[in-house]
Amino acid sequence: MHNAEESAVVDLFPLAVDEHTRIFTQSTRGEFIEYLRNRFSPKPGRDAADRLLKGSEGPAKPLMLYAADIVKKRDHFVLSPEQRVAYNQVMNAVEDARRAKLRWVVAVTGGPGSGKSAVALQLLSDLGARGITASIATGSQSFTQSLRRFAGGGNGRPQQLFQYFNSFVEDKGPRQIVLLCDEAHRLRTTSRLHFSQKHLETGRPQIEELVNAAYVPVFLLDEHQVVRPDEVGSLAAIRGYADAEGLAFTHVHLSEQFRCGGSDLYDQWVRDLLGLPLNDPARTPGAWPGDERFEVTLAGTPAEMEAILREKMRMGYSARISAGFCWPWSKPVDDRLVPDIRINGWERPWNVKGERKVGNAPAQSFWALAEGGFDQVGCVYTAQGFEFDWAGVIIGPDLVARSGYLRTKRDGNRDPKVSARSVEDPKFNLLVRNTYKVLLTRGLAGVVIYAVDDETREFLAELIK
Structure with missing residues (x-):
């Protein structure tokens, strides 16, 4: 509306509710020009295409x-x-x-x-x-x-x-x-x-x-x-x-993927795997179809997961390991974190609980970004809201595969707020699934998954080829 003042058409602005509807007026001519410039280039695209194809x-x-x-x-x-x-x-x-x-x-x-x-x-x-x-x-x-x-x-x-x-x-x-x-x-x-x-x-x-x-x-x-x-x-x-x-x-x-990296296809696969939203018959686990933008790897042991992620870090990528809240969380002893997460000889502590460093381990709030955080395992409360190039996820005994579907188990969960008797089974079921939804979607370039339960690892191995 090149002749309209904003004050004269203010009632129309709430109608621009999606990316296909934009309103420009006489007083926003500069924004309109910038809008067009962001979508059209004055130069041919051949050189840009060549750089893209040759880029790493x-x-x-x-x-x-x-x-x-x-x-x-x-x-x-x-x-x-x-x-x-x-x-x-x-x-x-x-x-x-x-x-x-x-x-x-x-x-x-x-x-x-x-x-x-x-x-x-x-x-x-x-x-x-x-x-x-x-x-x-x-x-x-x-x-x-x-x-x-x-x-x-x-x-x-x-x-x-x-x-x-x-x-x-x-x-x-x-x-x-x-x-x-x-x-x-x-x-x-x-x-x-x-x-x-x-x-x-x-x-x-x-x-x-x-x-x-x-x-x-x-x-x-x-x-x-x-x-x-x-x-x-x-x-x-x-x-x-x-x-x-x-x-x-x-x-x-x-609905679009904004991350530099990340995958809409992977996010959809995770929701199907976890059956989210609940009671949606269309949400059933399926084989990972693959996406050249995102890599999904299944580790046979937590040590193998750690080795893969350390190699990614050596290449310059960021990485963290997080897990379901399925192990006790002890206070430090003699200013050292206790390795509460023990799996077949592999052991690591949770991230610090509190805002004071313990040894080389960063404070709780900075586990996701500060140096030293990779040596502890994060939980959903420290991982939520953050992103890493590579995410390692340990699926604990509170989520297991049985008869072709993932089931939640209250006796496998150690989160005192989530596993409390006051939390009814349907709510517990949703919270555990949402927890793994958060953990599994922290990666930008890829994820490495390890499941504690043998049958669950076999189930995932059938889906991730």
Whole structure:
């Protein structure tokens, strides 16, 4: 609409809800030109095609490390069309909030690698450049602390930029324009605070506290990553609260793979393997069809898994091993981690539990990225939200193959919150499957899988040729 002013067609902006719908006006002519430039090259593509065909694959830069350049405005993400829709929905809602004090709730859903965190980080950077108050909040200590250390380092105000979901219990109304709630599947029923701050707890639903904290609360989530009984983040819950409060609501789903590496085909295969979503007859385990962008390897022993991953690290790739919560988790003895995970002569400790290094082992929040983390095995709580070039996954005795399907076993699980009697069987079943969904989808270039149970290894060997 080359002759239209934005103020005259503001009601049309909410209609741009997918990557095939973009609205440009007289005042966004520059954006329109940039949009076209991003899709058309002034030069023939022969040379670029030759370089692509002759190029070699190398390690991808982890999003957490790339994030520092984004927040400090030294670089920017080239967002996909889908991500640009989500980005624009937030920006349009911000304009409504600033102009008319209208409040919008935005939900962005997508699987691992779809770029939810990339959208959040780019929004944080661009909103800050415009002088618009915004911050990112998460429900994960490891993820938040890593954002503060790696993305916020040197910024001078990382604690204000990167907060927790329970940081807003005292808010009586919007304190900022935008609140980007990443990993929103980890929303809790209510906020729980450190014992020294218990008196501040309100008992209000956490989603209410977050929505009230900003004019435009944005929730970025993957419903297949709910891994604890008290996590209630879902699209239905967010939409339901917005509707009940009479707030405008919009939802954008990211279906494309944004990672440099990663595989939509593999993500689909994992969901079929684990039967997610539950009760979907179309979700049945099938043979790994192969994908030249992603490698799936089955190890015969955990020592073989470790050897494969150490070789990848020698080649310059990042790697970590994580496991289902199926072994005890001991406190350090004489300032040394206890090798609780023992499998046929191979033994390793869990990652550090706490924010203090133990020997050469990094603190819990930095296991995924700091030097020394490979020598411990991570759990879902330290791996969730992070990515590695290569992921090693130990499937414990809480998930076993029987009669052609994977079954969950309560007596094989050692997570006190998940295996508690108060957690009913259907919920336990879902949480264990979601846990392995998270662990199996941390890799950018490939995954190495080892299953403790003999029959499960045989089952997987039939699927992974």
